[in-house]
Amino acid sequence: MTTDMAPKTKLHAILGAFNGPQTAGSSPTYWIGFFAAVALIFLYPLFAEDYAVSNNGFLLVWIFLGLSVCILWGYTGIFSFGQTAFFGLAGYAYGIMSINMAPEYSMLAAVTAILIMMLLSALIGYIIFYGGVSSLYIAIFTLMLTLLAETLLNRTSGPQFIIGRASLGGSNGMVGIPPLQLGAGEGSVTFVDKTFFWLIASLLLGVFLGLRVLLNSSWGYLMVATREDPQRTQLFGYDVRLIQLVTYVIAAGLAGLGGVLFASWNNFIAPSSMGMTAATLPIIWVAAGGRSNILSVIIATFALQWINQQLAYSSGQYSLLLFAVLLLTTVMIFPEGVVTTLVNWIIHCRRAASASAERKLLLGGE
């Protein structure tokens, strides 16, 4: 919407990189509201109790997984059922490394775990994208991978599955994973409760702004072109397989980041993080939010995980049923996502209202 306008000032030039047709919201009002919301989020831990802050920080962890599915499915048209495999395996990788290393190296363990996931995704991505299978096959193959990872890790309960001091623990999962820590000795910061919240919020802000730049760059256009018509994009001389592969690796990095944060908050990771339910939830957040809108996905992920948590206290057995009904409703009635549809409707109403006001003004002037 603002791309055809030449940047007028330095501020416009900087903002220009963040704005574009691939992401909703580019008006000054949007950005003022956005930074006000960010400021409130960062101030929030100062006025709340440790437990609530820690819990809300934990809810934010899932957003990385949601965004991973969003840029793959919503922007590039790759429906991957298996992003939770990278989430879970990153948790395991971080756990194995951080348990065996001194606490001051936990950041190194986190980065290494994410890089391992990106390497793994490059291998899998090479097989599926360069093999040229259909999108339906990609969906079932990625689901198969994550279910197989769960099955294999469920069988790792014996003493032969102890790596250094880390025991994989079979279906009970791996326990005693240390939290993230920056620096060593007295000046070090351990990320728990409020500091964890600030860490997550900063990472999330960085990822959100980074994705806005990425999606509005020429690479983002290529992603959307691949989604809309892969053949035409290929005929324009772009290597669609490479675009898909690189996006897949970025998405795996995001899911891996989420997994590392999950394991460090929870001090625990289990094979069920790669099971059927775990694979389904991100799809529901993204579908219900609005698959091609990163802000919708962020809102939907947080809201649905909050609902999930509330239901877990009282009636956990109904929550999956409720989510499945939500998914079915979304597909049948709101294909663009509930949040996106709602926002579009509000914008439409406001436009209609201002248009009718204008008409009144014109008629009154005559």
Added chain:
Amino acid sequence: MFGFLFQILSTFSFLVLSTTGLAIIFGVMNIINFAHASFIMLGAVATVYLVSLGGLPLFVAFPIATVLVAAIGAVLEFTIIRRLYNRKLDCLLATWAVNIIIVQLVFLLLGTSQPGIDQPFGSFSVKGTSYNFYEVFLAGCAISVLAVVFVLFHYTQFGLQVRAAMQNRDMAAGLGAKTTLIYLKTFALGAAMAGLTGALYAPLMPVSPYFGDRFLWRAFTVLIVGGADPLVGPFMSSVALGGVYGGLTWLWDSVAGSVGILLVTMVFIRLLPNGFTGLLGKLRQSRA
């Protein structure tokens, strides 16, 4: 040696039975029915209750369970699937949602553990190891299912119309085939196959709402390795994967078998993205 062959045979029949319903729907309608697992589970649950509560003989319960699941499949096609023919991924999502809804409803209504039923036929032993006659019966069922599909697709009016709709739906409709009705019947047939599979395996495995899950990912591998042809696909890839899985399971354990299946599937995805169906097509082309 007999144990090895028996393992392969039992894996083969498991793969054929768990995939045929999925493959028919995929081959004809180009839809991946993610509700497949819940259909299998419904077949098993229906059988278990018909036998234990209804007091019916097992072989009367089989057809009733099959017809019941076919009816559920038809209702699903009529209410949901037909609105999503042109949105393949949304169709996948909708069937997946239906799968979860069915599984959760069964869980809420009937709980986790279901009554067990006896396995018929007894067992025989070769060189001190005992084997079930029922597994042999299942292999017979798998081969009969393939034979029925073959006859249905190649020697009936319905099969002719189905194959026409597979090749070109619009053309078939233009020539007077009622494609909507064909799709409805196809989906019900696929559901019936899933229900039959669940019913057949009910005496062999503990039945729970999550009964279908163990069939699902193996059915997916067979689908990927087999390709779109609803007859050639399941048969060829069940033979191949049955050999790999059965062999590795017999040599080491089922984990090795699962990894072996995964590796074979990866090789197929990379080198033969259309599976055995594509390979067969290439062979036919090169001969002509």
